[in-house]
Amino acid sequence: MMAELTAVLLTGWLHEFRASVAAQREYLTELDSAIGDADHGANLDRGTAAVVAAFEQAPATRLDDLFKRTGMTLVSSVGGASGPLFGTFFLRIGASLGPVASTTGADFGAALSAGLGGVETRGKAALGEKTMLDALAPAIDAWDSAVARHKHVREAAVLAATAAATGRDATAPLVATKGRASYLGERSVGHIDPGAASTTLLFEALATALDGVGK
Numbered sequence: 001m002m003a004e005l006t007a008v009l010l011t012g013w014l015h016e017f018r019a020s021v022a023a024q025r026e027y028l029t030e031l032d033s034a035i036g037d038a039d040h041g042a043n044l045d046r047g048t049a050a051v052v053a054a055f056e057q058a059p060a061t062r063l064d065d066l067f068k069r070t071g072m073t074l075v076s077s078v079g080g081a082s083g084p085l086f087g088t089f090f091l092r093i094g095a096s097l098g099p100v101a102s103t104t105g106a107d108f109g110a111a112l113s114a115g116l117g118g119v120e121t122r123g124k125a126a127l128g129e130k131t132m133l134d135a136l137a138p139a140i141d142a143w144d145s146a147v148a149r150h151k152h153v154r155e156a157a158v159l160a161a162t163a164a165a166t167g168r169d170a171t172a173p174l175v176a177t178k179g180r181a182s183y184l185g186e187r188s189v190g191h192i193d194p195g196a197a198s199t200t201l202l203f204e205a206l207a208t209a210l211d212g213v214g215k
Helices: 007-023 025-035 040-057 063-077 082-097 105-123 133-148 153-169 180-188 194-209
Strands: none
Touching (some): 007 040, 007 194, 025 194, 040 082, 040 194, 063 082, 133 153, 133 194
């Protein structure tokens, strides 16, 4: 039986993401120093810390509020491209889910897809262009496939995280055509995209947050 995804569980997801970003800040910075502005780790660390602080002061009970506030906080506190992109992702999730206290795996998948659409529109990017989409799209596809096969949400999250990691690693041989990395042309080959790396952390955090659900 698929478990309900509650505001408490999904707030836990954001906490896990923040902890992972803090732990991997230097790794993300190292990736970004190779093909970007060397600020992805610091920017995302600052933004996720602000998100967690916001909900410690005023916990969210509705999913639209949870993800709207997350998105707005990231947009306002994260510099570079990652703030608007991650912010748009969460804002679209909140708009899709609406004023509910919990959701199903299927509806959460639909919300993730809405977030993906927002990133595509905001970033004017597509798969294969060495961006966060190369981890994000496969992760959401894996989630949806697992839910359609009636897998438990904790298993769906593990499959999504695995797919994200595969997509992340597949960015290394690509030539960047978007963002700061595109200025390097062929010199961007051999480097993992930092946005794909942080997106993988996001889905690994979801798997961690849901690990004990239903056991």
